[in-house]
Amino acid sequence: MAAATPGSPLALFTWSWIFALASGDLIEITSKSGVIVTLPCQASNSTTITAVEWIRPDLEPEYVLKYQDGQLDLNNQHLSFKDRVELEDSEMKDGDVSLVLRDVTTDDRGTYECHITLRRTNDTVKETVETETFTIKLYVLPLPEFIRAEPGDNVTLACRAPSYTDIRAVVWSRPDLEPRVILYQKRMSDPEHQHLSFQDRVELEDNEMKDGDVSLVLRNVTTGDSGTYECRVIPDTIFYIIADHEPFCIVHLNSNPEPKLPVLRPIVSVVVWTPYFISTLLMVSLYRERLTGRKAAVTMTMPPPSEEGLDGQHDDVYDNVTTEHQF
Template sequence: MMKLSLILALLSVSGGSGLRVTSVSGQDVTLTCKYDIKTNTARPVCWGRGDIPSSGCNNQLIASDGSQVTFGGGASSRYRFLGRLQDGDVSLTVLNVSETDAGRYGCRVDIYGWFNDEAHHIDLSVERAPQTTRSTAAVSGGSGLRVTSVSGQDVTLTCKYDIKTNTARPVCWGRGDIPSSGCNNQLIASDGSQVTFGGGASSRYRFLGRLQDGDVSLTVLNVSETDAGRYGCRVDIYGWFNDETHHIDLSVERAPQTTRSTAAGMDGSRTFLLVLLCAGFGVLAALTVVFIVANRPRRKNSDPQVYSQVWFRGGSPGEESHLRGGEGGGGEFRSTVLYSYRV
């Protein structure tokens, strides 16, 4: 049993493949975790800090049974499920991320059957944000932020303004530097309540924050390497030269292959290895029993056992009589007893 437990520990996902995400303090960052809800139906999921254990999540932050959301004891309300749970999107969004949020996060999706859980861990790095600036006529040379994500994830590029002071304001997002007015290659925009998309812009660009709170951050769903580059956000503030502008440089890295775990999502090859090891232990145990039985000490029995008794006539041992009192001439009969010792 100890050997089997050790094998399970060695095959756990604590050393499995993971993703790396870099964000900037003050932004919202999304750590992606999705599963095939059409195949598996709605399943329980949890997010925690640190490596993924053999069951559940370490230092649980947030969880869902497939429809309802619960928070770990003492976990901050900054942890949110902003994706569509009904589509299997259980990505974790950390609002207003700070440098203390850096570290490893683990996502576990409880899939039916042994060793079928899907598990992912993501290493989050958080950099200190530079001071943002207002523009005069353009911010092409202004300060900017840098975000690194991994292909296949959802990434959030943060842009917020003080809606209490300015009331709801028009905003736009585009690709490239921010021009003197509007946004280059506009992707998405809002007048403060309604959302519009730029001509030909992908539906992967979303406002998932609360517009009514001044959160006009751009989320790019299922990001790919072609999404890398500069993005610009402009908030139209009353008055001359008062627009709030931000540009963010997005880097997208190729994602490593994700894996299943033992008690946390083991893949087919690891399952086969575990079965093979169990079968090997069974054969070894059987051979051990056979060896012990075959080499068990034997007790010798020195009591002689009569094997046969043969009668001879007239002192001539070579002349065998069929019966002790059988036919033939006179003479003396002798008997010879042959002994065998049972070992």
């Protein structure tokens, strides 16, 4: 079995978003969610590869990708990897059978095994068939969720494990608190290790954890509940120490009351409503001007001067004046 040392071809190149640690025959990779990650696997030189199997032993079926007889065999592939995996080099030049996994999610976390079947030939032995196996442990950082709650509210911190996972224990915790927030083991709570401030206020949304639902319900929220909550899901197939197990979900809760600004509120109201008030006055003024803006027209009719002289005209001037008003 080849050793995956930092100087060997099995050592993973490092990206800004991936950290790889090679130790013995185990390669550990940490990746962000939503990116493309490459799980490295390199066969020995001067060999002919007849089959490649990428598997995850905790899945059923366990096949992530299978190559045999010169082509990919997708019949037994686990559905969660459909259209998301491929060999980095389809021609497997220089023995490179690394696996490319796209759109990584927290469901992809686990231990992957790369099995390579080789056919060797040399001068002394006609032909030998050997198998090389490499193990890669992939951890995917969860995308943190940010939620807000007012004091006195009930809030749900959402978290869901893969539905195919048999859950042995669930731990919700806050890194700034000791002991833990809540511990569920074998579908029973363990109040003995629970932080006092959460007693009688927390429970799993579904005690049976159907479909991997391990969401936490927090009742009667207080300002002291603000903080970062981490959910660790321990499958039945793994016997890690709970404290060392990586979080499956991360939720940031802000329960601090929103600042109230009573002095500024009237000012804000005036600033908001003043333009509407001014525009209304202008519209009313323009409308009234349209109704009353026509000037009065005056028509005066006077008789032609007569031979009787000015005195006779003065007597009849008021009788012959006609005024017309147009509005």
